[in-house]
Amino acid sequence: MNSTTTPTSSMGSPARSGIPLRTRPLSIALVGNPNTGKSTLFNALAGTRQKVGNYPGVTVEKKTGKTRLADGREVELIDLPGTYSLAPRSPDEMVAVDVLLGREPGEPRPDLVICILDASNLARNLYLFSQVRELGLPVVVALNMIDLAQRRGIGVEIAELERRLGVPVVAIQANKGKGIDALKARLATALDHRDTQATALPPLEVLPTEVRAEVEGVVRALDQVGHPLPRYLAERLLLDPHGQVQRELLEQGEPLAGVLEQVHQARERLKQVGKPVPAIEAMARYEWIGRVLDGVVVSTTPASEPPADAQTTAKVDWSDRLDRVLTHRVWGSLVFLLLMAVMFYAIFQFAVVPMDAIDSGFAWLGDRFEESLPDGALKGLAIDGVLGGVGGVVVFLPQIMILFMFLTILEDCGYLARAAYLADRLLKAIGLSGKSFIPLLSAHACAIPAVMASRVIEERRDRLATILVTPLMSCSARLPVYFLMAGAFLPREGWNGWLQPLAIFSMYAIGWGVAIAAALIFKRSLLKGPTPPFVMELPTYKWPSPVHVVRRMIEEGLRFLRRAGTLILAVSIVVWALLYFPRDAATVEAAYRTEIAMLEQALETLPENDPQRASLQERREELDTIIEGDYQRSSVLGRFGRAIEPVVKPLGWDWRIGVAALASFPAREVVVGVLGVMFDAGEVDAGDEVERVRLGESLRQAQWPDGSPLFTVPVALSIMVFFALCSQCAATLVVIRKETGGWKWAGLTFAYMTGLAYLGALITYQVGTYGFGG
Structure with missing residues (x-):
């Protein structure tokens, strides 16, 4: 390729990000096959100096960092998505090619490329290297996993490999930090000669x-x-009949119709070579790889030991035997379910202590604000708006870090690929791949880390379908609603005491059933297209790096706080304001002012040991609760609730239940506290069973204006079904927006889940009331 080709930012247009080399920081891009340790090397080089975002218009993660080379220079690192080749089939896969060619808006062309190769699988990895070399960029090869190659009896003549490839080759062990200093030194030298190496x-x-x-x-x-196009893209246009380059040219319409016709004719002429056009490239590159590796990859078995082939076979037999169990249809599935159950249990249980500590910390802060701030809007904003909003986000942090601890360990040791292979057999029937299972399973703890975990799915359609149905899994935030309604309105003793656990289990079953149906619909409509064959190279088993695991946990935790924290806080403050204003104390408290004055005077005059004090104090607190309820009813959200009562009444709800559902948008568990205020039960801790029982009693006593009971079993079940299917979680929608690159998919998630929730609650109430007599 002519290295002087002007980079373009879109098909045929000059790059908007073209910055003279001397005025911008030096940059190095990392490329490599999946499972070669590319991300581990990036972390080893960049440490904590990393930034994460998304490239414009696509879901591909943009990961950058900084490192200091051996000569003290600071350079920027760009971690490109793992790929087996630079033959893009979608806009997401086009990102790596565009970055390397300097065509990505806002992303200057790298000065150097680090190509990470797995020393135990050079034949596979050199395919990508051969394509990178055609781009005309200086390249340094990082030969990773050299220890695994040695254990398998594979030796690499590094000096000869370097001579044949024509680029520097450095042996490293990224997970233990070995060879990193030598790599930095070779990078510094290569950057000094970057203007001459490629030419x-x-x-x-x-x-x-x-x-x-x-x-x-x-x-x-x-x-x-x-x-004009860079020569490499013209090559891709010719060799990839259904690739992204051809699709982009087709979008140009008539002006390029003649060129596409010439490309078609060229492909017809190439058929005379005797092979299909896509196969020509693969065969040619592997022939070149064979020549390069001839005499470079050698056996390290001593002469006194068995021949190299026998030695290698003996050394990998343990891996083969393990795979016969872990990928077996029956035994592998049992091991898979056991591991997932352990992870599921850990996300639920191991996070309890840190989550309780976070709750206690924010409660302590709330008490301090309660003592130090005067009554009024500022106090309400600080306690209910700011602390409530921040606490509602931070409390998810332990679950996220535990989830990514498990995911990183399973990924690093090589098991995650086997798990995806097993789950693929079950999920391909509904149009998803095996990689969708872990996000769906982990969503039972929290949909937020589950949506983030869907990054392991490379295919955009499958990833979007998984994200769209993941919030349907019943998460831990829904449990307070389930426990409250089932505990208050379903029997817990006697012959039918099994109804409570059955009702709660049914909510989980509803989530899975609706998710399966939704996935089928999405994959046959908006995300139409065949499920791609599940092809994955099973990585070599190895011990995970504790440093990498901890770093990934911290990285994902901080990323979650950055992504979800700000918007969920803003939403919490808005909801608080809608429930707080207008605060007309003269009007709301007028009816109770006389009684309050009498109670306070009596409490001041009665001795501390007087038996009447307890009942008077209880009445005083009861009046505070009633007044707070009146404030809520007269608030903007309360008035809106009355306006929408005709909409929620077919579900068996009155305006108070409707307001609770609206107010729970920042987080589902908020509904329990809002119900406590709206039904004069006082503030209710969703995790306190005694307070839930007290609220349940208040709900059972609630009535319609005509005196009939408001809450019945069908009403309770309709609320449970609504919250099982609704998307009342602002943090989840925010994360979906971040993961998909826009509000379109987050809006679709909210719209279709809210519609399903309303329909499900409507059917539950109407059938329960009129079908079975209530």
């Missing part, structure tokens, strides 16, 4: 002469119509 190297002529000639013809045809 000094002879072109990597891997493809047959016929293909190279046709590529030149495509380049000339594009130039003639005023739509």
Whole structure:
């Protein structure tokens, strides 16, 4: 490729980010196959100096960092998505190519590329390297997992490999930090000679002469119509009949129709080579790889030991035997379910202590504000708005860190690929791949880390489908609602005492059933397309790096706080304001002022040991609760609740239940506290069973204006079904927005789940009341 080709930011347009080399920081891109340790190397180089975002218009994560080289220079690192080749099939896969060619808006072309190769699987990894070399960028090879290769009896003649590839090669062990200093030194040297290395190297002529000639013809045809492309993209246009480059040109319409016709004719001519066009490239590159590795990869078995083949077989037999169990249809599934149950249990149980500590910490802060601030809007904002909002976000942090601890351990040791393979057999029937199972399972603890865990799914359609149905899994935030309604309105003793656990289990079953149906619908409509065959290279088993595990936990925890913290806090403050204002004390407290004055005077005059004090104090607190309820009823949200009562009445709800559902949007568990205020039960801790029982008694006594009971078994079940299916979690929607790159998919999630929740609650109440007589 001509290295002087002007980078473009879109098909044929100059790059908007073109910055003169001398005025911007030096940058290095990391590329490599999945499971080669690329992210581990990035973490080893960048440490905590990392930033994470999304490239514009796609869901691909943009991960950058900084490192200091051996000579003291600071350079920027760009961690590109793991890929087996630079043959993009979608906009997401196009990102790596665009970055390397300097075509990505706001992302200058890298000065150098680190190509990470697995020393035990060079034949596979050199395919990607051969494509990177064609881009005309200086390259340094990081030969990773050299220890695994040695244990498998595989030796690599590094000096000879470096000579044949024509680029520096450094042996490293990224998970233990070995070879990192040597790599930094070679990077510094390569950057010093970056202007001459690429041009000094002879072109990597891997493809047959016929293909190279046709590529030149495509380049000339594009130039003639005023739509120049880098030579590598012209090559991709020719060799990838259904690739992203061709799709982008098709979107240009008539002006490029002639060029596409010439490309079609060129492909017809190439068929005379005797192979399908896509196969020409694969065969040519692997032939080149065979020549490069001949004599470079050697056996390290001593002469006194068995032959190299026998030695290698003996050393990997333990891995094969383990795979026969872990990937077995029956035994593998049992091990898989056991591990998932352990992870599920840990996310629920191990997080209890830190979550309680966080709750206690925010409660302590709330008490301090209660004591130090005067009554009024500022006090309410500080306690209910700010502390309530921040606490509602931070409390999820332990679950997120525990989830990613398990995911990182399972991924690093090589098991996650086996788990995805097993789950694929079950999920492919509904259009999802095996990689969707872990996000769906972990969503029972919390949908927020589950949505984030869907990053392991490379295929965009499958990833979006998984994200869209993940919030349907009943998370721990729904449990207070389930426990409250089931405990208050279903019997817990006698022959039908099993109804409570059955009702709660049914909520989980409803979530899975609706998720399966929704996934089928999405994969046959908005995300239509065949489920791609589940092809995954099973990585070698290895011990996870504790440093990497801890770093990943901290990284994901901080990322969650940055992503979800700000918006959920803003939403909490808005909801608080809607429930607080207008605060017309003269009107609301007028009816109770006389009684309050009498009670306070009596409490001041009665001795501390007088038996009447307890009942008077209880009445005084009861009046405070009633007044607070009146404030809520007269608030903006309370008035809106009265306005929407005709909408929620078919569900068996009155305006108070409707307001509680609206107010629970920041977090589902908020509904328990709001119900406590709306039904004059006082403040209710969702985790306190005694307070839930007190609230249950208040709910049982609630009535419609005509005196009939407001809450019945069908009403309780309709509330449970609504919260099982609704998307009342602002943090989840915010994370979906961040993970998908826009509000479109988050809005769709909210809309379809809210519709399903309303329909489910309507059917539950109407059938329960009129079908079975209430």
